[in-house]
Amino acid sequence: MTGTATGSRTATRLHELRDQGRAALVGYLPLGYPDVAGSVDAARAMVEAGVDVVELGVPYTDPVMDGPTIQRAVEHSLAGGTRVREVFGAVEQIAATGVPVLVMTYWNPVLRYGVEPFARDLAAAGGAGLITPDLIPDEGAQWLAASEEHDLDRVFLVAPSSTPERLALTAAASRGFVYAASTMGVTGARAQVGERAEQLVADTRAAGADLVCVGVGVSTPEQAAEVATFADGVIVGSALVRTLLDAPDPAAGRRELARLAGDLAAGVASARR
Amino acid sequence: MTSTPPARGGAPASAALRRAVAALGERGPLAEQTGPYFGEFGGRFVPEALIAALDELDTAYHKALADPAFGAELERLHRTYTGRPSPLTEVPRFAAHVGGRARVFLKREDLNHTGSHKINNVLGQALLVKRMGKKRVIAETGAGQHGVATATAAALLDLECTVYMGEEDTRRQALNVARMRLLGAEVIPVKIGSRTLKDAINEALRDWVANVETTHYLLGTVTGPHPFPEMVRDFHRVIGEEARAQLAEETGRLPDAVAACVGGGSNAMGIFNAFLDEPGVRLFGFEAGGEGVDSGRHASRFSGGAPGVLHGARSFLLQDDDGQTRPTHSVSAGLDYPSVGPEHAWLHGLGRATYLPVTDTEAMDAFSLLCRTEGIIPAIESAHALAGVLALGPELASWDLDHDPLILINLSGRGDKDVETAAQWFGLLGEDES
Structure with missing residues (x-):
């Protein structure tokens, strides 16, 4: 179903970029680091520097798909009192830049808010959809219905361990794109992007997916350029978050973030497809 | 079952209980319920990366169940290594404090090798790991009981073993950290989040996502994604099966009530299972009430x-309005967990089992009472079940029995690991000794 749905803002943007002969850069930041307003400023700075799609993370107490960098930022966000409902205002402000904004969230905060109300409020805020790291399509009946109702993207993950049957099931259930984890493991910088990433993208396309973006472990412009040769999008998270964590103050953090985002965007743009 | 006026325990009188349980069983035996769902509870809310391994485990488990050689090997290990069957001990001096002419029997899982019921599940899963051809196991542990049992099985079956333990718990249970290391396991203190059991499970899941092709996550209780709740329960069914036969031999009867403490809930599921479809048997699970449910500091x-x-x-979960997991508290590390096995949530919803909180103070008083009346030092976790039964005393008369009440308690573990906590609690060490 990916890309064939006319309503998908993310797929539309990814197709435009594909027509220009390049992949998209998808940048992740968590809501509430260093605080809610600061995370909105950071996301906008990232867009100005060349990020094509924003992935905004809802902070959660038990982020099992995330490595130490994102865990630290999220712990700080929760300690600062960030509330789940603040994500909608943040999405609205970031979406005003014109880029698609996907919300990355573990499933329990959505269940607690209510799947239908969450979809309704996300759509009202101008959000593009959800990336759900601990929700597989098999458990997602409520979300499938709510996302259809509110015209939202459903980005499910595939991994190098996924069987052909599961790749097909996930590709069919996704809307926007399919998120291919480059390597077995949690988020965080790695020296090399897994060799299995290219194969996984090919397998996911063969299983019926139109658009496939690659994340987990991509941190440098060189890696981004490499991934951009075979994927429709390059997802970078921990490396961007690290620029904020390591900065002496938020303004310096935004400068470093924009510098890295710009380098990553240049890397993606340099890739021949 | 709600039509009957509840006593403190919420347990109905005998006639109503029999009707209600018989009605529940009309859809098939409760004891044979399989995953992935127990009513609206259970499922698989995990990253896609783990699904292939969960499917592989499910297949390997059901193949093993159908293979008499697997059952025979597990039975042999339990007989020659665990020390099964564990004894059933009547505790009349303790029972006098329950009152109501009750007879109380303890199922002595504390006498198993490694000191608790945990070994039942660990040996079962470790044999499966050998069948699946994996060489490494990882585990989470709170108090250290499951970690020690896993390290033990890994030594016995020549598996590499890594145990994740919250940094806070490694300090509280330093002796168990040393035990695991003596057994050849690597113990990794988890320094993120609340630094307790919940965060140890997060870290174990992260390890598993990265190493799932070579590694088995030897989960220690009836929580987690399918097939863990069903499989771990099945490995502990031996507790209830033995106790039922032993009690019949001693008394010629079924118990009127079965009690167990509930953290994740594995020892409780193990002993409940043999009685789920017996209409006359009340089931009680006792949770950590900490400093009292109203205090907010509990599990x-x-x-x-x-x-x-x-x-x-x-399942049922301690969470705030945003769905964030709430911090928990209990004097017993083994019950200090924000969620509970999905089958318990199902039994709770059906009204088949009754779940009640027991405070730290009530548990420690019962801990002391069993020490002094019966010469048995229980795990503080198990002391919650003892305290819960003491509190049932006044309502026994309302059960309308035509005989003296017969109560079976799962004494899930021994208290060696808790001596320091108890010594501090009761002020048993002088300043110059502590």
Whole structure:
């Protein structure tokens, strides 16, 4: 179903970029680091520097798909009192830049808010959809219905361990794109992007997916350029978050973030497809 | 079952109980319920990366169940290594404090090798690991009981073993850290989040996502994604099966009530299972009431929680308005966990089992009482079940029995690990000694 749905803002943007002969850069930041307003400023700075799609993370107490960098930022966000409902205002402000904004969230905060109300409020805020790291399509009946109702993207993950049957099931259930984890493991910088990433993208396309973006472990412009040769999008998270964590103050953090985002965007743009 | 006026325990009188349980059983035996769902609870809320391994485990488990050689090997290990069957001990001096002419029997899982019921599940899963051809196991541990049992099985079956333990718990249970290391396991203190059991499970899941092709996650309780709740329960069914036969031999009867403490809930599921479809048997699970449910410092999921998803399963969960997991408290590390096995949530919803909080103070008083009346030092976790039964005393008369009440308690573990906590609690060490 990916890309064939006319309503998908993310797929539309990814197709435009594909027509220009390049992949998209998808940048992740968590809501509430260093605080809610600061995370909105950071996301906008990232867009100005060349990020094509924003992935905004809802902070959660038990982020099992995330490595130490994102865990630290999220712990700080929760300690600062960030509330789940603040994500909608943040999405609205970031979406005003014109880029698609996907919300990355573990499933329990959505269940607690209510799947239908969450979809309704996300759509009202101008959000593009959800990336759900601990929700597989098999458990997602409520979300499938709510996302259809509110015209939202459903980005499910595939991994190098996924069987052909599961790749097909996930590709069919996704809307926007399919998120291919480059390597077995949690988020965080790695020296090399897994060799299995290219194969996984090919397998996911063969299983019926139109658009496939690659994340987990991509941190440098060189890696981004490499991934951009075979994927429709390059997802970078921990490396961007690290620029904020390591900065002496938020303004310096935004400068470093924009510098890295710009380098990553240049890397993606340099890739021949 | 709600039509009967509840006593403190919420347990109905005998006639109503028999009717209600018989009605529940009309859809098939409760004891044979299989995953992935127990009513609206259970499932697989985990990253896609783990699904292939969960499917592989499910297949390997059901193949092993159908293979008499697997059952025979597990039975041999339990007989020659665990020390099964564990004894059933009548405790009349303790029972006098329950009152109501009750007879009380303890199922002595504390006498198993490694000191608790945990070994039942660990040996079962470790044999499966050998069948699946994996060489490495990882585990989470709170108090250290499951970690020690896993390290033991890994030594016995020549598996590499890594145990994740919250940094806070490694300090509280330093002796168990040393035990695991003596057994050849690597113990990794988890320094993120609340630094307790919940965060140890998060870290174990992260390790598993990265190493799932070579590694088995030897989960220690009836929580987590399918097939863990069903499989871990099945490995502990031996507790209830033995106790039922032993009690019949001693008394010629079924118990009127079965009691167990409930953290994740594995020892409780193990002993409940043999009695789920017996209409005359009341089932009680006792949760950590900590400093009292009203204090907010507790781990009573059924009194203070609501349905939600954590660590792969939908169940009752202590969470805030945003769905963030709430901090928990209990004097016993083994019950200090914000969620509970999905089958317990199902039994709670059906009204088949009753779940009640027991405070730290009530548990420690019962701990002391069993020491002094019977010469048995229980795990503080198990002391919650003892305290819960003491509190049932005044309502026994309302059960309308035509005989003296017969109560079976699962004494899930021994208290060696808790001596320091108890010594501090009761002020048994002088300043120059501590």
